[in-house]
Amino acid sequence: MKLQNIALSNLRRRKGRTMFLLLTFLVVVGTSVTLNAISLGLKQDLDAKLSSLGANIVISAKSEHLALSYGGLSVPGVTYDVQKLSASALDKLKQVSRPEDITAIAPAVIGAASGDKRKYVLAGVDFPAELKMKTWWKVDGSLPQGDEAVIGSGLAVRDKIGPGDSLRLNGKSVKISGVLEQTGGSEDMVVFSPIELVRRLTGLKDSFTLIEVNAKDPENMAAELAKLLPGAKVTPVTQLVEGATESVNRFTRFALMVSILLAVVGTMVVVVTLSGNVNDRTRELGIFRAIGFRQRHILSILFTEVLLISVTGGLGGYLLGITAPVVFGPLLAQSTVVQSGLAAAQGRAAAGQAMGFAWYPWLGLGSVLTACIVGLLAITYPAWRAVKLDPAEALRFI
Amino acid sequence: MSLIEINDVHKVYKGGEGEVHALRGVSLKVEEGEFLAMMGPSGSGKSTLLSVMGALNPPTSGSMLIDGIDVYALDSERRADFRHEYIGFVFQQFQLVPYLTALENVMLPLAISRYPDKEQREMAKNVLEKVGLGEKCLRLPNQLSGGEQNRVAIARAIVNQPPIVFADEPTGSLDTQTGQDILTLFQALNREGLTIIMVTHNKENLDWVQRAVFIRDGSLEKSESYGPRMAQEG
Ligand SMILES: Nc1ncnc2c1ncn2[C@@H]1O[C@H](COP(=O)(O)OP(=O)(O)O)[C@@H](O)[C@H]1O
Ligand SMILES: [Mg+2]
Numbered sequence: 001m002k003l004q005n006i007a008l009s010n011l012r013r014r015k016g017r018t019m020f021l022l023l024t025f026l027v028v029v030g031t032s033v034t035l036n037a038i039s040l041g042l043k044q045d046l047d048a049k050l051s052s053l054g055a056n057i058v059i060s061a062k063s064e065h066l067a068l069s070y071g072g073l074s075v076p077g078v079t080y081d082v083q084k085l086s087a088s089a090l091d092k093l094k095q096v097s098r099p100e101d102i103t104a105i106a107p108a109v110i111g112a113a114s115g116d117k118r119k120y121v122l123a124g125v126d127f128p129a130e131l132k133m134k135t136w137w138k139v140d141g142s143l144p145q146g147d148e149a150v151i152g153s154g155l156a157v158r159d160k161i162g163p164g165d166s167l168r169l170n171g172k173s174v175k176i177s178g179v180l181e182q183t184g185g186s187e188d189m190v191v192f193s194p195i196e197l198v199r200r201l202t203g204l205k206d207s208f209t210l211i212e213v214n215a216k217d218p219e220n221m222a223a224e225l226a227k228l229l230p231g232a233k234v235t236p237v238t239q240l241v242e243g244a245t246e247s248v249n250r251f252t253r254f255a256l257m258v259s260i261l262l263a264v265v266g267t268m269v270v271v272v273t274l275s276g277n278v279n280d281r282t283r284e285l286g287i288f289r290a291i292g293f294r295q296r297h298i299l300s301i302l303f304t305e306v307l308l309i310s311v312t313g314g315l316g317g318y319l320l321g322i323t324a325p326v327v328f329g330p331l332l333a334q335s336t337v338v339q340s341g342l343a344a345a346q347g348r349a350a351a352g353q354a355m356g357f358a359w360y361p362w363l364g365l366g367s368v369l370t371a372c373i374v375g376l377l378a379i380t381y382p383a384w385r386a387v388k389l390d391p392a393e394a395l396r397f398i
Numbered sequence: 399m400s401l402i403e404i405n406d407v408h409k410v411y412k413g414g415e416g417e418v419h420a421l422r423g424v425s426l427k428v429e430e431g432e433f434l435a436m437m438g439p440s441g442s443g444k445s446t447l448l449s450v451m452g453a454l455n456p457p458t459s460g461s462m463l464i465d466g467i468d469v470y471a472l473d474s475e476r477r478a479d480f481r482h483e484y485i486g487f488v489f490q491q492f493q494l495v496p497y498l499t500a501l502e503n504v505m506l507p508l509a510i511s512r513y514p515d516k517e518q519r520e521m522a523k524n525v526l527e528k529v530g531l532g533e534k535c536l537r538l539p540n541q542l543s544g545g546e547q548n549r550v551a552i553a554r555a556i557v558n559q560p561p562i563v564f565a566d567e568p569t570g571s572l573d574t575q576t577g578q579d580i581l582t583l584f585q586a587l588n589r590e591g592l593t594i595i596m597v598t599h600n601k602e603n604l605d606w607v608q609r610a611v612f613i614r615d616g617s618l619e620k621s622e623s624y625g626p627r628m629a630q631e632g
Contacts, residue, residue, distance in 0.1 A: 001505040013497035284495045291507050292482025392455035
């Protein structure tokens with residue numbers, strides 16, 4: 001028998017106390033990890049969207065609704081009533097002082113059309129230009145031609161439709177030529193067609209809803225374009241992103257505060273439990289000392305015990321914490337995140353998708369380390385008492 | 399040289415309600431291989447003397463040598479090592495660790511020794527068999543009777559083969575028959591050479607011992623030797 005076995009036996013045979021301690025760790029660590037995993041998830045999601053946005057300048061009509069309505073940072077469903085950019089806007093782009101600084105232009109017409117049961121968001125795009133800018137787009141099937149459309153993967157799943165099927169849009173039958181593989185953004189719920197078809201279906205003649213531009217020096221280019229297009233809103237993507245980033249940061253701070261608070265409360269619960277534990281154990285520690293255990297033997301038993309619980313609880317809490325967002329993600333995204341105005345999560349919430357599962361190894365390491373620190377803090381006083389224990393006194397009432 | 403030599407030992411407890419002079423100048427010699435009883439009324443200082451002799455409780459003044467070693471000159475960690483090597487304790491009740499099986503309880507002194515696990519198990523099993531508990535070695539203390547718990551405690555006290563065992567009222571909570579069985583077991587161990595010092599306040603227990611010292615108010619009153627048993631031993 002080793003000293004560790006003594007600790008293990010104690011944990012095994014005092015189930016109630018062990019379970020209570022484990023549960024404390026599970027709840028505290030689990031909740032903290034859930035919040036932090038969501039916050040990290042949102043952050044990564046935002047980063048992914050930023051890096052995959054393609055465009056670094058977005059030109060849109062001066063419309064309140066459209067501020068963030070396209071390109072992965074938006075809510076499908078607010079784009080039903082939009083103002084238009086005149087078709088000549090595209091020509092104006094060529095009048096900039098250094099046209100060679102503009103590396104890609106992707107115009108789009110966005111509107112809504114009624115299907116058999118619900119409304120759909122239509123995006124008319126110039127597919128070659130769009131694909132050049134959004135290199136991560138992958139279409140299962142073929143690109144749409146004429147009266148065809150490519151639908152987002154979320155739509156395909158929701159409406160159980162795919163290549164070869166037809167959609168009725170504003171009374172006209174549109175054939176689905178392909179499905180856009182999941183991007184995680186609002187694209188997943190959009191019907192993409194050639195610009196001509198969308199214009200016909202929606203009546204948005206000779207106009208664009210927005211133009212995405214890739215330029216070398218986006219800040220200066222945006223300033224120049226704003227002068228050339230006085231009726232349009234020219235926004236460098238960095239600005240679009242700031243708002244969303246701020247929301248994510250706010251949530252991150254919230255998650256951190258709650259975690260710290262929980263850690264404090266958890267430490268207190270564990271301290272009280274373990275102190276009581278060692279008080280009960282005065283007698284048996286007295287026996288250990290009488291038998292000839294050194295102080296370090298007794299400390300080793302106490303520390304093994306508390307570290308076993310901390311590591312198990314920390315690890316369990318971490319696993320619980322990273323699983324919870326997958327299960328409760330949609331709920332959380334809708335209730336907390338959308339309300340806090342977090343545009344980045346809205347597309348996802350609207351799409352009703354669960355948050356993706358991710359490991360976050362640093363969060364795992366942090367959980368286990370924090371749990372260990374909490375455990376060690378909680379055992380400090382009992383351990384000190386155990387060291388000071390007078391064996392004759394401890395055994396007096398035996 | 400005697401195995402244990404106590405000279406003019408005083409013990410004063412300083413508590414909230416003033417001082418208690420528990421031992422008032424006790425001098426005593428215990429020879430190797432003795433089975434000694436310490437008799438006296440409750441509160442007379444028997445347990446205090448036992449814990450002083452057991453290297454658990456430093457005296458306020460006076461000296462004690464065990465095997466020529468000035469035990470209380472050692473620091474508390476070395477004194478723990480000393481107890482591990484020289485001394486086994488048997489207490490009246492609650493002496494077992496409640497979450498360890500009988501076997502694990504007996505293995506406790508071995509857990510801080512160098513014996514490998516298998517050997518520890520073997521040693522503990524052998525001793526448990528010796529005290530008549532071979533079959534019940536996987537039970538927890540609360541699944542054992544008082545007498546059985548006592549045997550486990552005795553097994554634990556001797557598993558490490560210390561030369562001395564101290565027992566504080568080992569039969570105090572047992573019925574007469576069970577108590578006598580325990581004393582018989584002690585007697586058998588004593589015949590194998592173990593020195594046993596036992597606190598008791600039951601005169602009938604003296605039938606098993608070779609010598610008894612009587613304590614009153616912290617002082618030794620008298621010492622009685624019981625010849626026949628000494629002769630029996632030889
Ligand atoms: N740790 C202690 N602190 C204070 N007083 C003690 C302590 N241990 C024993 N005493 C007192 O010392 C006296 C002798 O006690 P003890 O040695 O337990 O006697 P006995 O074992 O003969 O009943 C008693 O008055 C008891 O109250
Ligand atoms: Mg006593």
